[in-house]
Amino acid sequence: MMRYLRQVLTIAGKDLRVELRTRERVAAMGAFVVLTAVLLNYAVDRTVIHPRELAAGMIWIVITLAGLLGLGRTFELEKEDGALEGLLVAPVPRDALYLGKVLANAALLGAIAALTLGVFALFFQLTLPRNPLPLIGVILVGTVGFVALGTLFSGITAGSRMGETLLPILLFPLLVPLITFGASATASLLAGFPPEEAVYSLRVLAAFTLVALTAGVGLFRFIVED
């Protein structure tokens, strides 16, 4: 068990170290978030609706799109210099490899999600709840669920001719629960309702994440080449 955990952490550490040295994905995703928020400001007619009223939903859409931008690169990176072959011959079970990648992607996208929340709060004068823990919990659980599915599917798209363009087609139909309950919980927390109101949504998000992780752990071994 400890050994397995160490393997997962090693894979995640490797991915995060690569990211820390190049800072390519963080820069691309971070800039994407800020610029999308800027565009949103001009896309909305303020005499009709204030962007604040769209914030909860837009935050989730932006996290999803930024996540797509970063996830597509998960396995592209490994294509260079036969890095993937190296990973696959390492004495690590395939599911540990998957979980390590999910962990690294979740850390990355979690940071981007926090940035998204901050940017929206700054640009559109959101009042963040005094106790931010429930909101952080909702966004974290949702992010892990998204990354769990996205990492599995990016393994597929990296092996196909269409590459990253295929990712949204595979991923978006399955994200309806995430967006529905993520946005509703976020909206209720941002509106200052007591955290108990978001418990049901958080539960469904957790179920989604659990299903996604289970599917990923069980199926990942079939999509990496033997």
Place this chain on the structure above:
Amino acid sequence: MSLRSVRWAGALLGFAGVALTVLFHWQVFFWVPTEASMGIVQRIFYIHLPAAWVAFFAFGIVALCSAVYLWLGEEKLDHAARSAAEGGMIFTTIVLTSGPLWARLAWGTWWTWEPRLTLTLLLWFIYLGYFLVRSSTENRERSRKFAAVVGIVGALNIPLIHMSVLWFRSLHPQPVVARTDGPQLHPDMATTVFTALGAWTLVFLSLFLLRYGVARMEAEAERLEAAEASARPLGEQGVVTP
């Protein structure tokens, strides 16, 4: 089952399915009484409901065959999954065309975020992804595995998607929603629905078996071609021998 019996079964089911399809169209147009509140447009229901049933049934077959394929690695199961997915795509498209036609008159709008409507639309896109993964992966073995994973994950998510769309709708009730569960279904209507259900189940099974036969022949042809190519002397393979 041998390839021969698969094709025979497919053809027989096809004839039976087409005969029943003709019968239920006669029932729909000439025989069944017109529904009191919705009027003539309600007759679309006899085409819509069986198609939806078959579409979901097909998706079940896709998921089941995909899972067993990954488990046993038997190529035939992949052929079955793919054949079911193609049939499912056809019937999902029928559901998505007949639904809005009915909704325009019954609800006054082509589209609404009605849970089943939304779920069917998403199902259509899951199928689309399934086929795109297949066609855009060069390596046969891998494309089969990829498609199987997509089929399984899609099916696993259906209950959660269904839950979300139901919950979402309960938050935003529609002002005008026709209720079909008012009076009990007239016995003639029930007969028509069941005829239609039987007809399209048979049509689907026939398409499924025929497509499955073709898939197996394709695989066989590919194998023969590869064997022949490797048996030919080098010069004829396009390799110039010095």
